[in-house]
Amino acid sequence: MHDLFVSAIGTDSGKTLVSSILLTAFEGEYWKPIQAGKPTDTDSVRNLVGEEKHVFHPERYVLQKPASPHDAAAEEGIEIRLEDFSLPAHTRPLIVEGAGGLMVPINESQVILDLIHHLGLPVVLVANLYLGSINHTLLSADALKRKGVPVKGIIFNGEPNEASQRFIQNYTQWPVLLHVRREESVTADSINKYAHQFLKTYHEYYP
Numbered sequence: 759m760h761d762l763f764v765s766a767i768g769t770d771s772g773k774t775l776v777s778s779i780l781l782t783a784f785e786g787e788y789w790k791p792i793q794a795g796k797p798t799d800t801d802s803v804r805n806l807v808g809e810e811k812h813v814f815h816p817e818r819y820v821l822q823k824p825a826s827p828h829d830a831a832a833e834e835g836i837e838i839r840l841e842d843f844s845l846p847a848h849t850r851p852l853i854v855e856g857a858g859g860l861m862v863p864i865n866e867s868q869v870i871l872d873l874i875h876h877l878g879l880p881v882v883l884v885a886n887l888y889l890g891s892i893n894h895t896l897l898s899a900d901a902l903k904r905k906g907v908p909v910k911g912i913i914f915n916g917e918p919n920e921a922s923q924r925f926i927q928n929y930t931q932w933p934v935l936l937h938v939r940r941e942e943s944v945t946a947d948s949i950n951k952y953a954h955q956f957l958k959t960y961h962e963y964y965p
């Protein structure tokens with residue numbers, strides 16, 4: 759099964775948009791284990807891809823403060839623990855979206871990367887190509903490698919930068935599964951278009 763954890767090189771990188779694309783591509787099921795702040799990503803994905811064709815699993819934690827989960831949880835007197843999380847039962851590919859990047863704390867000692875390892879899912883990493891993103895992307899790559907988490911590939915989101923992309927590809931040797939361009943507005947049509955492109959490339963790498 760093509761279950762995937764969608765992480766990124768930072769927050770606001772485009773994980774929710776990419777999750778909507780992957781959900782559409784696989785006709786899958788969506789789960790955001792930790793939500794910090796409203797509106798929820800689950801609602802955003804639901805609005806983008808429609809309610810009918812997909813399953814939306816309830817978050818394990820919905821925290822009010824739009825902040826790092828360790829901070830948002832502490833504000834409510836909650837301590838998030840890895841043991842709180844297990845994959846929801848699913849029959850179609852499960853797309854799991856993280857919060858922020860890989861090293862975002864979920865409590866005083868553990869980070870999203872520990873959650874990914876705990877759930878045992880391979881990662882698709884969303885990366886932007888702004889100035890500074892090479893560093894953020896390669897640090898993310900090294901963190902994943904150190905933890906032994908498998909990576910299915912990278913998805914670039916936003917403005918292109920050929921020189922940056924080339925270095926990232928050479929360093930990581932990861933498949934580039936998609937490049938989402940900056941869209942004037944994100945519509946069902948654009949999501950369908952990218953889902954189609956993604957699936958074609960994905961099946962070339964993973965027949």
Ligand SMILES: Nc1ncnc2c1ncn2[C@@H]1O[C@H](COP(=O)(O)OP(=O)(O)OP(=O)(O)O)[C@@H](O)[C@H]1O
Binds near residue numbers: 766769776943
């Ligand atoms: N390619 C794009 N074209 C247009 N808008 C985009 C694009 N990528 C992201 N956005 C917009 O940028 C904002 C942040 O993107 P998104 O919510 O997907 O980030 P995220 O990585 O899921 O953040 P979080 O860590 O909070 O989950 C959203 O308003 C989204 O619609």
Ligand SMILES: C[C@H](N)[C@H](N)CCCCCC(=O)O
Binds near residue numbers: 770823857862
């Ligand atoms: C609230 C925000 N949209 C995300 N859900 C959480 C981002 C945490 C980032 C923490 C950090 O890297 O400093």
Ligand SMILES: [Mg+2]
Binds near residue numbers: 773774775799
């Ligand atoms: Mg998101």
